[in-house]
Amino acid sequence: MEGNSMITLALSKGRIFDDTVPLLAAAGIAVDPSVIESRRLILPTGDPQLRMIVVRASDVPTYVQYGAADLGVAGKDVLLEHGGDGLYQPIDLRIGRCRMCVAAARDFDYASAVRRGARLRVATKFVETARRHFADKGVHVDLIKLYGSMELAPLVGLADAIVDIVSTGSTLKANNLVEVEEIMPISSRLIVNQASLKTKATQIRPLLAALAQAVDQG
Numbered sequence: 001m002e003g004n005s006m007i008t009l010a011l012s013k014g015r016i017f018d019d020t021v022p023l024l025a026a027a028g029i030a031v032d033p034s035v036i037e038s039r040r041l042i043l044p045t046g047d048p049q050l051r052m053i054v055v056r057a058s059d060v061p062t063y064v065q066y067g068a069a070d071l072g073v074a075g076k077d078v079l080l081e082h083g084g085d086g087l088y089q090p091i092d093l094r095i096g097r098c099r100m101c102v103a104a105a106r107d108f109d110y111a112s113a114v115r116r117g118a119r120l121r122v123a124t125k126f127v128e129t130a131r132r133h134f135a136d137k138g139v140h141v142d143l144i145k146l147y148g149s150m151e152l153a154p155l156v157g158l159a160d161a162i163v164d165i166v167s168t169g170s171t172l173k174a175n176n177l178v179e180v181e182e183i184m185p186i187s188s189r190l191i192v193n194q195a196s197l198k199t200k201a202t203q204i205r206p207l208l209a210a211l212a213q214a215v216d217q218g
């Protein structure tokens with residue numbers, strides 16, 4: 001099998017797909033960007049030995065962990081929540097750049113609540129990241145798990161603050177929220193199944209090298 005097996009790359013629709021296509025092109029793999037419109041979940045590339053699968057962003061590490069995909073593109077936000085077990089993370093693709101932040105309503109005095117040692121209610125999709133951040137700061141929090149539209153939580157009294165990713169800042173601004181703390185910068189990483197890296201090395205190694213070069217030239 002070594003040398004000519006199919007390689008599967010897991011991607012999510014939207015920004016990650018849109019930003020990965022030019023990187024693949026620079027690495028010599030043509031992808032017709034309109035294939036994403038077909039609603040098919042297994043998509044071809046210009047390389048007959050490389051196919052893409054379209055999954056939810058938070059499911060990319062799971063497909064790669066279990067070897068259902070050899071490779072994936074996932075945000076650091078998603079990888080931190082997943083834990084990264086069984087995944088090799090060789091390349092920061094420098095796409096999907098944004099930051100993980102704490103945000104609160106404009107009129108909420110976050111700094112003084114933290115100083116006073118108040119117990120904060122924090123709503124987020126990124127429970128692990130939030131838990132670690134506040135534990136490191138020694139701030140007591142009650143975490144409320146949400147699946148989206150976190151910006152709403154402080155506006156309707158569900159939470160004092162949120163942990164979310166901020167890119168342009170326009171979603172926060174539109175909802176009268178302000179960034180009160182940056183937790184970490186975020187970008188998307190190439191992830192590789194550790195077993196695939198061994199069993200399909202002759203195909204995967206050159207692809208990693210070509211992608212690393214495409215990133216450096218970008």
Ligand code: PRP
Nearest residue numbers: 148149164165166167168169170171172
């Ligand atoms: C993210 C995030 C914010 C928004 C920030 O949501 O949860 O809502 O982007 O971007 P901005 O600073 O440029 O306004 P995303 O669009 O990824 O949707 P989802 O989290 O609901 O999938």
